Amino acid sequence: MVTATYHIAVDALGSESPTEHIVVGARDFITSNPDCTLTLIGRRRDFSDLPEDRCHIIDCPAAVPQHATLLDVLRNKRDSSLRTGLNLLAGKSVQALVSAGNSGALMVLGRQIVSALPGITRPTMIKQFTRSTGSFWMLDLGANLARRRSLLHEFARVGSAYASSVGGLKKPKVALLNIGAEAHKGPQYLRDTAVDLVRDPQVNFVGYVEAHLLFSGIADVVVTDGFTGNIALKSIEGALAIAQQYVRTSFKASDFPEEESVVNTVNSTLNAQTYNGASLVGLRGVIVKCHGNTNHIGIRSALALAKREIVAQVPQRLEAHFEQSQSKN
């Protein structure tokens, strides 16, 4: 028997999809990852099918509602599944937390309960996208809506350190998301940030990237504010979803409407873009957010990502990176 090395908590409430998906995703994950144990936080009866030796259950019927406001989240002191999970992470009982619940609550309570790494002012949401060759990462995807030069600079450093540790890239190419590639394009705060990034020896800044070239390989790390990043992410998701619809419709109208294999290949490739979760980075612990209406594959992918961040020691690497940069300043 292998002794489990990695401990991951799952906030199993507050998701828009049925708990069954979480159960199936969790079982798939522990089956293929004998070095991991899970702590599932939710209604105990939902998890009776999971093996007790690998899955610890914390009975906690209270979820943060999907549509709770910031004030609701902060005022409500009851032990919601999310608070419970974050407390486990802060107390180092687990090394990572995966949640499919309310993202706003995750960000707000995450900062409150799990403290930020020294040198990092705001945790940020980052996600990996798959290109035909390799990947790119984009941040911030919604944790910070302010469009501030100093914040964007910080995101560039965090994104660069993240892509180095998780993606194994030596000098990730970092670009600012803008509406044109020329130096004079876009709003002032972006041009100011570009000036700062050119001067920062820790960031391999390659200039602006336009949104239709995100998948082109121009940049490994794409930096933007949380509002714009969220719009870009969801625009991509929406477009890929209609592309899947069109593929299915075109097949049905074709000479071989029975042929499902290609449709399935295309759709699973396109789905893959939205499967893996997004990570909240900059805190003293690994936090992965699943898509709100995820299925079991989404849960499994989010768990795999959480493990990957633990193995890559993302929080530790970020801390070292920012300590180093502070001592240089």
Add this chain to the structure above:
Amino acid sequence: MVTATYHIAVDALGSESPTEHIVVGARDFITSNPDCTLTLIGRRRDFSDLPEDRCHIIDCPAAVPQHATLLDVLRNKRDSSLRTGLNLLAGKSVQALVSAGNSGALMVLGRQIVSALPGITRPTMIKQFTRSTGSFWMLDLGANLARRRSLLHEFARVGSAYASSVGGLKKPKVALLNIGAEAHKGPQYLRDTAVDLVRDPQVNFVGYVEAHLLFSGIADVVVTDGFTGNIALKSIEGALAIAQQYVRTSFKASDFPEEESVVNTVNSTLNAQTYNGASLVGLRGVIVKCHGNTNHIGIRSALALAKREIVAQVPQRLEAHFEQSQSKN
């Protein structure tokens, strides 16, 4: 012989794609539209193949360079193809101008040469997207980067009037693009704009729409600032392009790699999203902007859109709409 009723100018320089595409697109268009004549502005020798009775050529070798800055554009007083086209439009020699050149220059010179309609402070870029049933329109797509409440309110009115005239919708559903559907979501200026729109009897405001639901039918008109709109538009374009790549790759790896018909159907459906041009509305004349690297189908679609706007009397309808709303205030 049919007497031509509609006169459209084409700024044939400054495009990233070969002039040949413009020639083929123009020929396709006049063949199927006997009630239209074209005025092509560019190098005369490029258009020798087009029928003289339907196509007037203005020899003008000077283009606004694709990467010209704002200052370059304003300072350069030479008669570029774009200036020439805008002068024709302002002088009412033509009813519409189609350009595949520099969009920034088009917006800046458009405002300078062709005046804005009364009651409209800023012309705005709008584009139609095709859903599985019907369409939606999004604006602004890059003409105005400021995120101001009064501007967004104006865009909502312009978009609503545009969707009524071109799309034939009686009470178009208007939504603000945001990162959540709940009232408390997003930055302050969006929530302020929402308050204004709820109170405006001329706008059928339905709330916020998130970017992954753009194609869902929640909204007929999606309102946003030019920076965000440009990012959303290009994110959709980029995602549809990779979807096409995946479709082709999956087919090649399948049991019937020779079967091109479905690939072509899918790809032409997805292409259609980017074929039709975007319109610069709010000026005294119809202006349609083609995609920079458009092919002949893109040119033909942009010409068809220009004709559609002339027929629907978009500038006149907008003017009536804003006069009416001013007299009510």
